[in-house]
Amino acid sequence: TQAGITALRAAEPLKGLGWPGNPVSVALREGRVSATDLCRKCLQRIRETHYLNAYISVTEELAMQQAEEAELRLLRGEPRGILDGVPFSVKDNFCTQGVETTCASLMLKGYTPPFNATVVQKLLDQGAVLLGKTNLDEFAMGSGSTDSSFGPVRNPWSEAVTGGRSSMELGSDWAIAGGSSGGSAAAVASLSCYLSLGSDTGGSTRNPGALCGVVALKPTYGVLSRHGLIPLVNSMDVPGILTRRVCDAAIVLDILRGPDERDSTTVPSPALDCALTEELDLTRITVGIPQEYHAPGLSPETARQWERVAAALAAAGARVREVSLPHTQHSIVCYHVLCCSEVASNMARFDGLEYGHRSSVETSTDALYAATRHEGFNDVVRRRILAGNYFLLKQNYERYFVKAQQVRRLIADDFSRVFCSGVDVLLTPTTLCDAPTYTHFTQEDNRTRSTQEDVFTQPVNMAGLPAVSVPVALSARGLPISLQLIGSKMQDKKLLSVAHWLEQQVDFPQICFRGDDEARERTQGV
């Protein structure tokens, strides 16, 4: 099919894989690359970029076994699907059968789930090859991937030599990957896999995607199953998709979507097939510029990119107009209260009895619970649990929790009003600025950073809307700047069509590491 031809256009060659501009899935089917070779090269890439700390576990043996099976199917001409033989990675808060799933927490160290998350199972059913589990902030609470019990994730662009400029003026410091799905974003950005699953509660897929310069999609709430995604905030969590190209994200979304009997919050959604192959008529698109998204702290460079892309859309015939989402400013406060409250409830399941870490304090059941949770959770998790319990106290319930739920409706209504007025997509920055350095970022605590970093991303989760972050340029420091497109509910396809157009216009540069050039020259023409 047409979709198959555009599948996973690997314009960015994996080191040693000399087919720039060719879809890897087509190369696999035509036998120009073997699934085992591809898998081996990805594993090699993971080893070479080990210093990024993108992966918590690498399932090397299992991956090679899956690749061999894929290769046999491909040789027989009977691939299971578009993704047969294509290597992928998964954030370590999705359950994977027989593969340790830690949430980057001591609480789940050694926990090996007896089942696969639905989205993981769907990729495996397609024949995709699981390379490993990626790093994150503990229990996905954070916006930097600096609060993992496995150590922080580094931003690949911090190590890149794109355009002959080396690693900015960072000295010995390095840029963070963003979070909480920082490992997934770094894995895709460093070309060690073709797609990665993240999760997005308040921006956890889009934020690291933006800082690492990859496409990061948060679909409409309910389109993708959450079964097997270890929950953070049930009413906002969605699985996220990180890829190199918008068309790849569309293909993966189409494969993963659909109602799941194991998640009662999934809903049927329209098919995306061939979504991005049609020419987009921009003259029929109205782009809204929410005025409140020029927030205090927005970097001049990011603001400039926002203006440039708005101008480009207008020049191509789109109607670009000012819109207002008046409650934007209060969204992050509302998110803070709802997130802590749901976290307090969700984290109650970790008590040491049924799975995960168990303390050796056995004086009473309550003592065992308290000691297990003391030992297993980091400060960030404990503090959110305590704040949530405070907001949920009988005397505070109306004052904070119900109040936040009311503000949530106002935020959702703001979006509805704008989309009902004829706006197709909203264009905003994804983050305030490019990736901060580790030293700078860790000067403030996790809560403060999350309230700064999630300012443009979490309103979408409040309303359950689809949004995608697309890298548009490199900053003066040589780090990605990305913009966010927001669609109305269930309009994921239209959203991705505009994102696809945007991606083609901006021509975001390809990442290049030291040593990549020689390797590519050696293999080109082979």
Place this chain on the structure above:
Amino acid sequence: MRGSQCVAALLRPARPWPRRGVWSLSRRVAHHSRRCLNSAPSSSRHVHNAKVPRTPTWQPVHETLLPPVIHVSPDLVDKLERLALVDFRNQEGVECLEKAIRFADQLHVVNTEFVEPMDSVLEDSSLYLREDTVHEGQCAEDVLQLAKNTLEEYFVAPPGNIPLPKREERSAMLKNSEF
């Protein structure tokens, strides 16, 4: 067609360096860009779009608009630790809660009179309900294997119905327990 060329030109030259081996292409694009920019109403170093605000459109809520500051008492600390079954660990943990409450207090500047609370974005959708029958099962062994302490088909817990010890004793207990 001309439109799309212009668009490409508007966006591409901003890259501060050329792509390897495409110098000539870059120059050509830059030439187009000049033409496009000249035809635009406001041409300067970068492309303006009047719809994008140039300065922040809001400021953080001012302290004077917030309700009085809430201090977390030792009694409340004790209550929360018993409810949450996690400890504050130190004074910094308590201060962190005070900051979290202060941040949340900004909600009170929003008028929510007659606004229905929203707890799900799917409130208007009809959600799937499956038949109330067992589809899975026979996995007791798999599940029990995940626990550290089991007996036959039971999870083993220490004695129940014993309240957590008092604060000082509790701190001592937790001090000795690290992963």
